[in-house]
Amino acid sequence: MNQHQSDEANRIRVLIIEDDLRIAEVNRRFVEKISGYEVVGIAADKEEAKDQLELLQPELVLLDVYFPDMNGLEFLSYIKEHHPGSDVIMLTAAKEVDAVVDAIRYGVFDFITKPLIFSRLQQTLRSYQDFRKKIHVLKKEGESINQEEIDQLVHGSGVKSSKESRPVKGIDRITLEKITSYLMQTEEATTDQVSKETGISRSTARRYLEYLVTMGEANADLSYGVVGRPERVYRRGSKAKG
Incomplete structure (x- = not known):
């Protein structure tokens, strides 16, 4: 396998589930500006989302909360039940405490509010790449895992509220x-x-x-x-x- 084939094989395939196609296209451009990612599909409603999940089996899903024909949090539960191999990042205007808490409980990798800041998405996608690399290394090294390695997986990924995710003072x-x-x-x-x-x-x-x-x-x-x-x-x- 040459370098190009290796890069293709290691690329993280992303499905965007967003009913506003204009926003979905902006998100697609943002994702594909980051090396190692490829958007393989965009779904605008529940049936499209189910079909593309089944067909494409993406490693990562970018999911909104509000849809005319479904609730994104309920669909997150569907993904976790029927496609456990697909991780989920919520990109949504929803900022209610219950929505955020439910998303975390369902096992979302991260929750990013709109309007989307590219640097915030980039930070999360880089973290997700690191998360997958750690898993790959751990699986190659053996079946057992120690506490330090568990801590790196649990605390080195997922929803963050670090200062790095927020613009500095005076930046709106x-x-x-x-x-x-x-x-x-x-x-x-x-x-x-x-x-x-x-x-x-x-x-x-x-x-x-x-x-x-x-x-x-x-x-x-x-x-x-x-x-x-x-x-x-x-x-x-x-x-x-x-």
Whole structure:
């Protein structure tokens, strides 16, 4: 097996269950920006979700809570009963305590609220990759497992509330999401362009853009125009030039 075939075999296949196809497409793009993941299907209702789960047998499911024809938490229970090999991350606008608690009790890997911040999803998907790698290593090493290894599996994955998952003080989630989405659409932008597009000041736009650079989600290069001083051009991390 060559390297390409090995990468294909190790890729984590994802099914998105979301009734709003526009949101589902944004989520697909977010997931596939992260190396090692592939979205193999999008289901918009209960029957589609059941069919694709049976057909595709994905390793990971991104599941919303609210659907016209079903309750996402009840469907989470269905997944755990009929497709125990598929892990679930909830991506939802639901923020009620009961919804979060029920999701955790059903064994959801993580629960992320909308509007979705790419850095938060990226953190969770990286954690999930680490979780699967640990399981693979443990199975290769033998059938027994010690307490330290159990602790790494239990506490090194799943729902988190660490400081890393929250933007720093002065960074608003909704504004950050607008700027992130704008960079995804344009591939590159200057501070002036972001300021005009989002309606915030140039200084605020620069602060958010530099925050994205610090988080590794964007890169900045100097652009030398015909006249005037050079200005910083920001690009999404995967689109950045060396």
